[in-house]
Amino acid sequence: MATMQVDIVSAEEEIFSGEAEMVIAPSELGAVGIMPGHAQLLARLRPGEVLLRASGQDDQFFYVSGGILEVQPHVV
Numbered sequence: 001m002a003t004m005q006v007d008i009v010s011a012e013e014e015i016f017s018g019e020a021e022m023v024i025a026p027s028e029l030g031a032v033g034i035m036p037g038h039a040q041l042l043a044r045l046r047p048g049e050v051l052l053r054a055s056g057q058d059d060q061f062f063y064v065s066g067g068i069l070e071v072q073p074h075v076v
Helices: none
Strands: 004-009 014-020 022-027 030-034 041-045 048-053 060-064 067-071
Antiparallel strands (some): 004 014, 022 030, 022 041, 041 067, 048 060
16 A cells, blocks of 8 residues: 655654554544545644554554644655
8 A cells, every 4th residue: 555754743853754554633623534645734733642554563643732734745
């Protein structure tokens, strides 16, 4: 399955950088599911869990207290 580059960063450090097949993030308007080829998007995040799914690996969860979600053609 196709993958995309995912970077999760805070003001202090890089928390995650790697490939994923899907990202589910808690935006202010509800959960947003992102897969490779998703339209460009800019959204505010609310506190909650970000799910990363990669082929052949266990799902990874990251807690965010808020922030900005930016989706570009090949990078989230």
